[in-house]
Amino acid sequence: MIMAIIGFVFACVPGALIIGWILLPVSFILGLVALFRKGETQWQAITAVVLAVVGTIVGVIVFIVFLGQVVDKAVDEAFSPSASAAASSSAAEAGSGRTASRAVEAGSGSAASDAAGTSRDNPLPLGTEISSKDWKIVVNSVTLHANDQVAAANVFNKPPAAGNEHILVNYTVTYTGDDPSGSMPFESVEYVTPGGVSVGATSTFAVASDEIDTLTTLYKGGSVTGSTVLEVPSDGVENGVLSVQPGLFSDKRFVSVK
DSSP, X not given: OHHHHHHHHHHTOGGGHHHXXXXXXXXXXXXXXXXXXXXXXXXXXXXXXXXXXXXXXXXHHHHHHHHHHHHHHHHHHHHSHHHHHHHHHHHHTHHXXXXXXXXXXXXXXXXXXXXXXXXXXXXXXXTOEEEOSSEEEEEEEEESSOHHHHHHHOTTOOOOOXXXXXXXXXXXXXXXOOOTTOBOOOOEEXXXXXXXXXXXXXXXXXXXXXXXXXXXXXXXXXXXXXXXXXXXXXXXXGGOEEEEESSTTSOOEEEEOO
């Protein structure tokens, strides 16, 4: 039953659907087995079977909606007037741009390569606004060594594995697009270790006391604020950075954790 509940939850999260699709069939099979065991209460098994079936249906719906929004955004961006204007401008400036590019490369480096947030060596400070065409993200705070806070947030939160620790990332997501039907956040906030390994939300099942709700539909100007739990290596945790992507097709930016 617990596996079915967890699978149902993950089946509703676009970025973690695969976990739900793994757990739900397993819980369905275990529920059926439990139904035919004599001398035991069966309400838990019935609950597991029902949740597995409903969760699978919900997961398929979420996937279809997610895929539809991705395709719509890709089409809108590809055929938007701004995209056409940008393409025309790029074609018109191609000749002179090549010469200018060679001049920049011959110097000490381009301004883009030195821009804050474009590399792990030069991260943006906490509180910096990171924007894309339709979304805006602000990382409000990062709590390192947060094992005690995470353990106190939920009785089902398990302690991190040996050598790892929980950290809490609190951030705000704001929808700046103009879709009259609104949109769900498709942001990505991950931790990158000093060695260059990315750690995302699927690193742990633990939840924060103020877990951010990214399943809600936001309309222009609407925002949600909350925290997410990441399980990261303890060694050199303060030397890592956050990787923030405010939308599926936007560039990633790096943010300091302290």
